[in-house]
Amino acid sequence: xxxxxxxxxxxxxxxxxxxxxxxxxxxxxxxxxxxxxxxxxxxxxxxxxxxxxxxxxxxxxxxxxxxxxxxxxxxxxxxxxxxxxxxxxxxxxxxxxxxxxxxxxxxxxxxxxxxxxxxxxxxxxxxxxxxxxxxxxxxxxxxxxxxxxxxxxxxxxxxxxxxxxxxxxxxxxxxxxxxxxxxxxxxxxxxxxxxxxxxxxxxxxxxxxxxxxxxxxxxxxxxxxxxxxxxxxxxxxxxxxxxxxxxxxxxxxxxxxxxxxxxxxxxxxxxxxxxxxxxxxxxxxxxxxxxxxxxxxxxxxxxxxxxxxxxxxxxxxxxxxxxxxxxxxxxxxxxxxxxxxxxxxxxxxxxxxxxxxxxxxxxxxxxxxxxxxxxxxxxxxxxxxxxxxxxxxxxxxxxxxxxxxxxxxxxxxxxxxxxxxxxxxxxxxxxxxxxxxxxxxxxxxxxxxxxxxxxxxxxxxxxxxxxxx
Amino acid sequence: xxxxxxxxxxxxxxxxxxxxxxxxxxxxxxxxxxxxxxxxxxxxxxxxxxxxxxxxxxxxxxxxxxxxxxxxxxxxxxxxxxxxxxxxxxxxxxxxxxxxxxxxxxxxxxxxxxxxxxxxxxxxxxxxxxxxxxxxxxxxxxxxxxxxxxxxxxxxxxxxxxxxxxxxxxxxxxxxxxxxxxxxxxxxxxxxxxxxxxxxxxxxxxxxxxxxxxxxxxxxxxxxxxxxxxxxxxxxxxxxxxxxxxxxxxxxxxxxxxxxxxxxxxxxxxxxxxxxxxxxxxxxxxxxxxxxxxxxxxxxxxxxxxxxxxxxxxxxxxxxxxxxxxxxxxx
Numbered sequence: 036x037x038x039x040x041x042x043x044x045x046x047x048x049x050x051x052x053x054x055x056x057x058x059x060x061x062x063x064x065x066x067x068x069x070x071x072x073x074x075x076x077x078x079x080x081x082x083x084x085x086x087x088x089x090x091x092x093x094x095x096x097x098x099x100x101x102x103x104x105x106x107x108x109x110x111x112x113x114x115x116x117x118x119x120x121x122x123x124x125x126x127x128x129x130x131x132x133x134x135x136x137x138x139x140x141x142x143x144x145x146x147x148x149x150x151x152x153x154x155x156x157x158x159x160x161x162x163x164x165x166x167x168x169x170x171x172x173x174x175x176x177x178x179x180x181x182x183x184x185x186x187x188x189x190x191x192x193x194x195x196x197x198x199x200x201x202x203x204x205x206x207x208x209x210x211x212x213x214x215x216x217x218x219x220x221x222x223x224x225x226x227x228x229x230x231x232x233x234x235x236x237x238x239x240x241x242x243x244x245x246x247x248x249x250x251x252x253x254x255x256x257x258x259x260x261x262x263x264x265x266x267x268x269x270x271x272x273x274x275x276x277x278x279x280x281x282x283x284x285x286x287x288x289x290x291x292x293x294x295x296x297x298x299x300x301x302x303x304x305x306x307x308x309x310x311x312x313x314x315x316x317x318x319x320x321x322x323x324x325x326x327x328x329x330x331x332x333x334x335x336x337x338x339x340x341x342x343x344x345x346x347x348x349x350x351x352x353x354x355x356x357x358x359x360x361x362x363x364x365x366x367x368x369x370x371x372x373x374x375x376x377x378x379x380x381x382x383x384x385x386x387x388x389x390x391x392x393x394x395x396x397x398x399x400x401x402x403x404x405x406x407x408x409x410x411x412x413x414x415x416x417x418x419x420x421x422x423x424x425x426x427x428x429x430x431x432x433x434x435x436x437x438x439x440x441x442x443x444x445x446x447x448x449x450x451x452x453x454x455x456x457x458x459x460x461x462x463x464x465x466x467x468x469x470x471x472x473x474x475x476x477x478x479x480x481x482x483x484x485x486x487x488x489x490x491x492x493x494x495x496x497x498x499x500x501x502x503x504x
Numbered sequence: 505x506x507x508x509x510x511x512x513x514x515x516x517x518x519x520x521x522x523x524x525x526x527x528x529x530x531x532x533x534x535x536x537x538x539x540x541x542x543x544x545x546x547x548x549x550x551x552x553x554x555x556x557x558x559x560x561x562x563x564x565x566x567x568x569x570x571x572x573x574x575x576x577x578x579x580x581x582x583x584x585x586x587x588x589x590x591x592x593x594x595x596x597x598x599x600x601x602x603x604x605x606x607x608x609x610x611x612x613x614x615x616x617x618x619x620x621x622x623x624x625x626x627x628x629x630x631x632x633x634x635x636x637x638x639x640x641x642x643x644x645x646x647x648x649x650x651x652x653x654x655x656x657x658x659x660x661x662x663x664x665x666x667x668x669x670x671x672x673x674x675x676x677x678x679x680x681x682x683x684x685x686x687x688x689x690x691x692x693x694x695x696x697x698x699x700x701x702x703x704x705x706x707x708x709x710x711x712x713x714x715x716x717x718x719x720x721x722x723x724x725x726x727x728x729x730x731x732x733x734x735x736x737x738x739x740x741x742x743x744x745x746x747x748x749x750x751x752x753x754x755x756x757x758x759x760x761x762x763x764x765x766x767x768x769x770x771x772x773x774x775x776x777x778x779x780x781x782x783x784x785x786x787x788x789x790x791x792x793x794x795x796x797x798x799x800x801x802x803x804x805x806x807x808x809x810x811x812x813x814x815x816x817x818x819x820x821x822x823x824x825x826x827x828x829x830x831x832x833x834x835x
């Protein structure tokens with residue numbers, strides 16, 4: 036069930052009414068039923084599998100919390116179970132194809148790998164990371180969640196089920212205590228977030244998608260002009276931001292309607308003034324997860340310089356592979372790992388005090404770096420990415436893949452987004468106060484919202500980009 | 505745990521909520537009646553991109569006097585300027601109803617939709633090689649849903665599922681939803697210099713070009729990747745056959761147009777295209793449909809990409825089509 040579908044438009048109010056109509060002690064049960072209806076609308080067998088994983092990790096948590104010996108081994112075993120499930124669905128075919136491909140190339144053989152070709156369960160990467168976070172934190176002394184229902188809601192919560200944000204149980208589970216009381220302010224904020232998210236997704240993200248496809252197809256065909264390549268990657272940067280942050284807004288808004296607060300996932304990422312600053316602002320729940328559960332355990336930045344650079348590289352290759360089981364995703368992560376490593380090296384060798392010039396210079400480096408890395412992320416294979424990157428480096432072929440109108444639109448949207456963020460950061464706000472509306476004016480305003488929502492509805496069912504991860 | 509839901513808020517403001525809801529419904533009904541049901545929208549809607557069927561239908565409603573109708577896929581849309589053909593053949597005003605990615609099924613549906621308000625004396629059907637491919641079959645995609653009613657889709661073996669049926673019903677009741685893509689297209693057309701020039705009567709070539717050698721090869725490979733065997737008995741050929749019969753039953757003359765393709769297409773799929781040519785000629789001969797073939801006059805530089813001509817070449821092609829049509833009329 037997509038957030039931008041008619042089905043969700045029907046599902047959400049029904050779930051909301053059922054949730055608040057139930058006695059407070061039954062609301063978590065209602066939320067669970069709603070969550071499984073939401074997931075099962077896509078696949079009943081996979082919903083059952085998610086249930087199995089929830090039960091397993093609940094038991095793992097209890098066992099790990101009570102264990103006094105061999106805790107490290109238990110943790111490793113439990114994480115291995117979660118990773119094995121992820122591996123079977125997401126990485127098995129990729130691994131086998133890569134190995135047999137290499138063997139065929141080396142030996143001149145024609146081995147055919149026994150592929151599983153399984154459909155990737157929606158949200159499995161997000162589920163797995165939440166489970167790992169839960170187990171690792173219990174290992175480090177946090178108390179396991181003893182209420183199965185509470186743990187179950189944490190794991191299966193429908194607003195964040197498919198594409199995050201990746202939650203932390205220390206923040207989420209205590210908030211379950213507040214669902215007895217309807218918070219009008221939070222609900223209003225939720226409606227605003229849902230509207231904003233839909234607008235980002237449908238009015239902006241989806242409108243950019245065809246131009247991105249045109250550009251990527253040109254690169255896949257082997258020829259794209261330099262300007263077209265830059266505009267295509269800029270369009271994709273905007274598309275993926277509007278799509279994913281729009282999804283996150285709807286997820287956070289939907290959660291708020293039920294009284295749950297979900298942390299932000301984006302903080303004006305395209306104002307980042309360095310590579311590391313970018314990851315503090317982009318997909319925050321993933322980058323903090325990677326920091327806490329991969330980078331820090333590897334030693335973080337309190338190690339000798341080469342070790343820190345190695346840690347950054349490993350962390351970001353994992354980040355790349357988390358996005359998809361393909362070498363171009365790994366290359367995307369490796370590019371960021373190398374970039375961040377070199378940035379760390381430079382900062383260590385030449386420590387400069389913060390200044391406006393440094394920030395501007397950093398932004399001017401970070402954004403092109405990001406756009407070039409997106410070529411690795413978005414293009415379907417290395418050949419297409421290499422055509423795109425060569426074109427971005429000035430070796431483009433031909434022109435006219437994107438129309439003048441498309442280019443103006445993309446640049447205009449980018450400029451408007453940056454100006455809006457700058458204005459927001461400097462707290463430039465219009466001195467407008469919302470008047471208290473009469474019921475008739477409220478009805479007229481509601482009709483305007485219905486018209487806008489009707490027009491904004493997608494023609495088909497354009498899935499959110501991050502659903503594939 | 506306390507048990508305070510949102511219901512006290514609704515109870516305390518029941519009257520105000522009722523008035524607001526009633527106002528909302530009344531405003532929406534007025535909008536539906538005044539803008540959509542009155543015909544205001546249909547008579548005023550402009551488009552920026554006429555490549556898709558709903559947009560093509562919208563601009564076609566303002567050309568009810570067309571005497572020659574050109575239908576087919578984008579090869580038709582980008583290669584025939586009705587004004588130039590009309591000048592050459594002296595056969596009255598025309599309208600180009602071709603649209604991107606059309607196939608025999610959607611061309612058939614589009615023709616029937618156009619004939620509900622147009623009364624041409626001649627229909628020219630562009631028959632691409634893919635139209636007579638044995639592997640081509642009806643695909644119930646978004647384009648098909650724009651030109652075919654639910655009953656037509658069901659007749660083609662692709663009935664709407666429950667969600668699609670609800671969506672279609674909602675769209676027929678509430679036009680701002682049902683015609684949202686057209687409304688958005690109208691908004692796009694309001695931007696400076698973005699409005700499609702309707703004096704071109706349906707002719708359109710997308711700006712830019714994709715004729716670098718690498719792209720031509722890749723596009724040609726894609727176009728001929730999953731093809732079957734061209735034959736006059738292909739499912740698509742049967743659809744064209746029945747369309748021809750139906751048009752003639754209505755007293756409308758029919759001609760086939762063989763669209764020009766980039767030389768790269770012949771390099772990549774020469775034997776296939778030769779067989780397709782034979783199949784199309786067999787189909788035309790069987791139904792005694794005259795063929796319009798101006799393909800020999802073009803070189804590689806006349807193409808925007810593998811399947812579409814640039815505008816100067818389309819003008820020459822249109823003049824040639826007009827001459828052939830004049831000859832056919834004299835025969």
